[in-house]
Amino acid sequence: MHYAAITERLAHTGGAKxxxxxxCRMMKAQGADIIELTIGEPDMPPHETLLEVCLESMRGGRTGYSSGRGEPGLLDAIAARYSRRRPGVDTGNVLCFPGTxxxxxxxxxGLTGPGDGVLVGDPFYATYEGVIAASGAHREPVPLRAENGFHMTAEDLEAAIxxxxxxxxxxxxxxxxxxVLTAAEIERICAVCAEHDLWxxxxxxxxxxxxxxxxASPFDLPAYADRVVALSSISKSHxxxxxRSGWAVGPHAFCERLLPLSETILFGNQPFIADMTAFALNSxxxxxxxxxxxxxxxxxxFADALDRLDGVKPFRPQAGMFIVLDVSGTGLSGADFAWKLLDAGVAVMPGSSxxxxxxxxxxxxxxxxxDSVIEACARITRFVEAL
Structure with missing residues (x-):
């Protein structure tokens, strides 16, 4: 039987990562004692007020179809949030989605097609490979160097174009x-993108x-407003x-052109979740x-404990919910290290993902x-010392 070309483009970009x-999940279900450090799922629940707002919205009948662009209250909340960063933003600059x-x-x-190149820092978030390949575009890596703290530089970007x-x-x-890029780094990156007419x-x-x-964000620089699209959600912040509640904020023309595409996939997000999201952004x-x-x-x-180990170098993060280790000094690749460490009772993601x-x-x-962090450090220490 015939399948569309997109299935071939995405065949190796999903679950294998x-x-x-x-x-790890399978082993834990079978009773194994494993400390799971793989995905970025917050270990605290949403604020109870958000749950109450969501529940009351459902009880109030907000369970019907949504607006394709997004529910009015949520559009207002997102526009207000971004207009504080760059004056002039209104609801025409916003599209709502079920997640980033x-x-x-x-x-x-909406922005790329077959043969187009998408520049992206390497390392990159695992799903970027798939969202780039889906349209037929290809990834053009920009090296994020450890000696630069994994900050993208304008020079490395220029060389990759x-x-x-x-x-x-x-x-x-x-x-x-x-x-975390500084405002000065971002301004230099934006200047390169403008010179080469890049989104x-x-x-x-x-x-x-x-x-x-x-x-700091490129969105906050008025000089580049016609080429910047900012994406976010409440998944991490709240x-x-x-x-599954996210959004894109960009030029009016961007939103008008992409709205029909969005509406072929979905119609905004669920009204009761939109109400909860609007409350979250307004509170x-x-x-x-x-x-x-x-x-x-x-x-x-993690950094204090593992920095003492021969063969392992932790890089202290400036933000987010992850820390990365360079394990090349152990003689193992990141993937081999991760699979062997799983047998020692700690699940981590290999850098190859x-x-x-x-x-x-x-x-x-x-x-x-x-306490799980401390125990994970102890297990990693024993594992590395036994290599």
């Missing part, structure tokens, strides 16, 4: 490394999890990944502050209690 996580992943997919399908380049997919704060798609889901200093809840403090503390626990430039790395999640 998460094989260790899936194996859907926003990424529609954005890439080809005649087919159409989009820069920029992720700051960064997954998997936790690097800038900014994945900013970790915006509220910067440990120290301030968050510990609500299962509610000053303590969730992100608590997560920031917790993740920063756990990152220090995050690009060619991450083969020597493993990624550890900070979303487990402190």
């Amino acid at each position: 998460w094989a260790i996580h899936q194996r 992943q859907t926003a990424l997919f529609v954005t890439m399908m 080809t005649p087919s380049s159409r989009v820069l997919l920029l992720n700051s704060p960064h997954n998997p490394t936790g690097a 800038i798609v900014a994945d900013e889901v970790y915006e509220e999890l910067v440990f120290e200093g301030s968050f 510990a609500a990944p299962g509610f 000053d809840l303590p969730t992100s502050a608590r997560m920031r403090a917790s993740y920063k503390h756990r990152a220090a626990l 995050f690009g060619d430039n991450a083969g020597a790395l493993v990624r550890l999640s900070l979303t487990v209690p402190d």
